[in-house]
Structures are given as C-alpha cells and as structure tokens.
Amino acid sequence: MIDFGYTPMPITVHNMDKADLSLAKWLAERDETFNHCISCGSCAATCTAGKFTDFSFRELTHSIRRGEISKAFSESEKCMLCGKCILVCPRNVNTRNIVMLIRKANQIFKP
Amino acid sequence: MKKEGKKKIWSEYQKEIADDKFYFVRSCIRQTFFPGSDTAYLKILRDVLGKDVYEDPNHTTCTGIAYHTEVVPFSTIQTVVARNFALMRENGYENYTPSCVTSFGIYSEILDTWHHFPEEKQRTRDYLRKATGREFEEPANLVHTSDVIYKFRNEIAAKAKYRLVNKETGEPLKVVDHIGCHYSKMFPSKGVGGAEYPQVLAGLVETFGGEVIDYPERRHCCGFGFRQYFVQANRGYSISASKKKFASMEPYKPDLIITNCPGCNYFMDRWQYALEEMEGKTYGANGEGIPVLSYEEVAGIVLGFDPWKMGLQMHQTDIEPLLKKIGVEYNPDDKYKGPNGEDLGLPKGLKFIKD
Ligand code: SF4
Ligand code: SF4
Numbered sequence A: 001m002i003d004f005g006y007t008p009m010p011i012t013v014h015n016m017d018k019a020d021l022s023l024a025k026w027l028a029e030r031d032e033t034f035n036h037c038i039s040c041g042s043c044a045a046t047c048t049a050g051k052f053t054d055f056s057f058r059e060l061t062h063s064i065r066r067g068e069i070s071k072a073f074s075e076s077e078k079c080m081l082c083g084k085c086i087l088v089c090p091r092n093v094n095t096r097n098i099v100m101l102i103r104k105a106n107q108i109f110k111p
Numbered sequence B: 001m002k003k004e005g006k007k008k009i010w011s012e013y014q015k016e017i018a019d020d021k022f023y024f025v026r027s028c029i030r031q032t033f034f035p036g037s038d039t040a041y042l043k044i045l046r047d048v049l050g051k052d053v054y055e056d057p058n059h060t061t062c063t064g065i066a067y068h069t070e071v072v073p074f075s076t077i078q079t080v081v082a083r084n085f086a087l088m089r090e091n092g093y094e095n096y097t098p099s100c101v102t103s104f105g106i107y108s109e110i111l112d113t114w115h116h117f118p119e120e121k122q123r124t125r126d127y128l129r130k131a132t133g134r135e136f137e138e139p140a141n142l143v144h145t146s147d148v149i150y151k152f153r154n155e156i157a158a159k160a161k162y163r164l165v166n167k168e169t170g171e172p173l174k175v176v177d178h179i180g181c182h183y184s185k186m187f188p189s190k191g192v193g194g195a196e197y198p199q200v201l202a203g204l205v206e207t208f209g210g211e212v213i214d215y216p217e218r219r220h221c222c223g224f225g226f227r228q229y230f231v232q233a234n235r236g237y238s239i240s241a242s243k244k245k246f247a248s249m250e251p252y253k254p255d256l257i258i259t260n261c262p263g264c265n266y267f268m269d270r271w272q273y274a275l276e277e278m279e280g281k282t283y284g285a286n287g288e289g290i291p292v293l294s295y296e297e298v299a300g301i302v303l304g305f306d307p308w309k310m311g312l313q314m315h316q317t318d319i320e321p322l323l324k325k326i327g328v329e330y331n332p333d334d335k336y337k338g339p340n341g342e343d344l345g346l347p348k349g350l351k352f353i354k355d
Helices: A022-030 A032-036 A042-046 A048-052 A057-065 A072-076 A084-088 A095-108 B003-011 B035-048 B064-068 B074-090 B101-116 B118-132 B145-151 B153-158 B202-207 B232-252 B262-279 B295-302 B320-326
Strands: B022-025 B053-055 B095-098 B174-178 B256-259 B292-294
Touching: A022 A032, A022 A057, A022 A095, A032 A095, A042 A057, A042 A084, A057 A072, A057 A095, A072 A095, A084 A095, B022 B035, B035 B053, B035 B145, B035 B153, B035 B295, B064 B074, B064 B101, B074 B095, B074 B101, B074 B118, B095 B101, B095 B145, B101 B118, B101 B262, B145 B153, B145 B202, B145 B295, B153 B202, B153 B295, B174 B202, B174 B232, B202 B295, B232 B262, B256 B262, B256 B295, B262 B292, B292 B295, B295 B320
Parallel strands: B022 B053, B022 B095, B174 B256, B256 B292
Antiparallel strands: none
C-alpha cells in the first residue's frame, strides 16, 4: 500500500426514495422559505457561531433535506440567533426563524 | 417527470456540426498523457474519412486549466482564445475543433460572454491588436472533436474491422460513457443531447455495436475538478469522486469506459491504479481494472489500427483484456517498442492493476 498523502472519503449515497423527509416537510409547512435555500453557504461563511464551532446553517438544512435528522436538534442549539445570515442570504431564507422552528420541532419529533 | 419524457426533451438538443475543413486545436494534457489519441483522430479524419484538417503549429493551449485555478485572469484567456481564432481565419478556416472538453467549455463560455457583453469582445480586440497586431473573427462553427467523430460514426462503422462485441459470447460489450462536465453541463444547447442525456458517446457506442450502461452516478464528475486535484491537500476529494463512480458502475460489470475529455480519461484511468495501491480494490472483472479509452481510440480500435501505434500502452489501466474480448489481432510483444521497433523496456515504476 502506498501513502500518497491523501485518502478517499467513505462513499455516501442518499436514496431519496427512502429518506425521512418528515422534518423537512414540517419546516416547509411553517416557513416556506426553507424550500428556497440553494445551499450556497453564504450564511455559514458569515456565521460567528460557525467561526468558533463546526456549526453551519447550510449543512444543517442541507442534511434535513436529505433526511439526515439525527443531529439536527443538537446542531440547532449552536446558533446564537444573531441574524447575520439573514442579511447575506441571496434567497431571503428566514434562517433564524428556521433555527427556532427546528428547536421547536425537537419537542415534537422525539424518537 | 418520467425518464422517457426527460429523454425526449433532451433529444431535441442537437447542434450543427460542420462537414469538412476543420481547424484542429490540441489539448495541453491529452497529448502529454495519451500521445496517440490526437494522432489517431487526425488519421481517422484525414486517411479514413478524407477530410481537410489543418493543424497550425502556431496555436497555443487555451490556458483553461490556469483560468479555472485563478492563475490566468478572464481578460487574458479571452485574448489567448482570440489569437487562436485569428490564426484560424488567417489560414482560411472557419470551423474550430478543439480536442479538449475544458477548451470547448472555455470557447463556449467566451463566445457566450461576447454575445451578452459586446464590450468584453471589443476590449479583447484592443488587447489582441496591441499585443500581436492581429484581428479576429468568431468561428462559423465551434464543435468538440468528439462531435466530429459522432457525426461520422456511421461512415466509421461502415469501414470498421471490429465491433464492440464480445467475440466469444457474441454479446454487446457493456460500455460506460463519461462525458466531460464542460461539454454540456454549462451550456446544454452546445452538446448533442444536452446535459442529461448526451448522445455524443452513447450514439458512438451503439453504432459500434456496444451497449450503454445507465448507472446511478453516470453524470457524476470524473474527479478532476481542477482545484480538487491541483492542490495536493484536496486530492482526497478528487479520488473520492472517482471512487464513487467506480463503485456505482461496478455492479453492471462494464467492459469499457469511454470518455470525451482528456481530464476524465486521465483521472478515470490513473485513479483506478491509485485506488488499488491505496485500498487494494479494483472495480473490473477478475481483479482487473476497467479499461478507459477516448472516443477516437475506440474508433481506432474498431477500424483495426495498431493499438500500440495509437499509444494505448500509455493507459495505466491495462487495455489488453478489452482487446482480447473484441478479438483484436495485435502483437503483445510490440507493446513497449519505439516507432522504429526498438525495445523501450518496461516503464519504470509502472504497475498495472493486474497484468
Ligand atoms: S443567526 Fe445563527 S446561523 Fe445565523 S449567523 Fe447568527 S449564529 Fe450563525
Ligand atoms: S445563505 Fe440562504 S440560500 Fe445560501 S445556504 Fe444559507 S440559507 Fe441557503
């Protein structure tokens, strides 16, 4: 085996026919701007919380839309609700409201 | 939307491909890594199809790789491209045929820019005049060289010695077509079959008797992605993208991967070797790799060109299993012989996945 100084990542495949989209649907029903996100990452780039932790609003919503909701609630706790991301979002996603909704959903989507 | 409906929509994406008098432009990496592919293309066009193809010794690379890695600014690349256009007209040609998909994407992007922002075109005119004293005109027809081979696929098939069929079983060979992202993902109307169902290679494979495999990651990037590869720390992304494709195509047991982009050809070929070295995993049958060839190399094989004169030994994933399946007559002893028959010896450090 040769060490080339880099390695392949594990392959992730998302089967959207089987993905759990219940949280994504629940959020979109309450704030339709959830569906407007294009995952550009402008929010994450400007996020102060993301400067000091591995938090990313883009990753959070992206994961929810792929049905990966196991970490969504704990992730949403990292946001400090400053609202800077709302200012930069090119799609006018109501980011802070969505974070609040995810926290609220935590009460409902208990396993 | 149903797949059939989508296919129908994309099939309306057709484009005009000139018939003759081509101004041929080389790729910077293709002729370095697969030196026989350009030669094979020119031989097919000139000797088999009797076309007029002009290759100007003064033309240069499009500088696309440097542009995509932000080393060359947009104004510079526009001027370089304009110079090549000027050379084309100076030599009396108007059908521009780059052999690289990155270049084809660059030319398409620049022509589109000039269409929407005429001031950019004017500025490029001024730069070119100041730098070289030249004037340029846009090509009457801009197509990729794979489009040209696609256009003449029936003529090539009519003269073919072999077909993409397993000689033993009589079954069509299973072929994965991989279209370079810059062929039609940026400008779908510039590709035959648009972005989702490009026909440029699939049509070729079917005409030569093969069967095209539709596998889940068919449209995924080959893994090159410019800065994913050029920055060493990012190369994990590059090889991961390729691995994802190989793993996705593996269950369909492909006999061949056909590409139309020098970068894709290179990465899908070399990364199979690297993955074998890193993880001890191969994706073809019997522990072998999946041979990766460009469209004119495949056309050259079916036309009965000598595989070693075409430089097919320059592919790191061994292509001999494919030659055997098709039943190509070739001399394995000539694999590492120079143009005058001299023995070049085995390439140092080169290791085929399975010889
Ligand atoms: S509101 Fe939350 S996600 Fe948005 S910038 Fe502030 S901390 Fe980051
Ligand atoms: S800035 Fe807006 S569109 Fe971009 S990822 Fe964030 S929420 Fe989505």
